[in-house]
Amino acid sequence: MADYLNVSTATATREQAVALAQSAVRARLAAGAQIIGPVTSVFWHGGEFGTGEEYQLLLKTTDARYPELEAHLVEHHPWDNPEVVGTVIETAALPYLDWIERTLAD
Template structure:
């Protein structure tokens, strides 16, 4: 089991993705965030394959912060039921993971 996750979601606009990246990092729910895009997405919606352009938001955090980060994203996401997924970070450099620990601490480190 890993102690660290890369968490992602997608948003319709660069502005929405940047806002969530900035605010989640500022709140120390994530140590770092990247906004990637636009990306082309294919999704099944009500029996039809839908093609959209979206912005991917990727955040790194600790497993113990995942539920808080997920609630934060869902609460601020413009979609009613956004995709939020976490992928384990295995492995990672010890110095980076130590930095991630410090940046996602409640007390600044």
């Protein structure tokens, strides 16, 4: 059985998040994606403290597809050094996990 992941990144605009989601799902690197936002982010970047609005993108994939998904997100992301984090799905409904597996296999 494959390991399944939630992969997250963030963008400055909803349009950027939608474009990344569409390209990753069309390429079958992710079975699906949700866009949440705007969310407020507080961070250090380039040595400066900042606060801003972002859109969080959550993608569903397998550990086998993660390297390709990460490369795709980094290549197509508008930021030079985007956050791309994969978190293992510890438990989930088996039909849902089967859907991820089937979708990425098509």
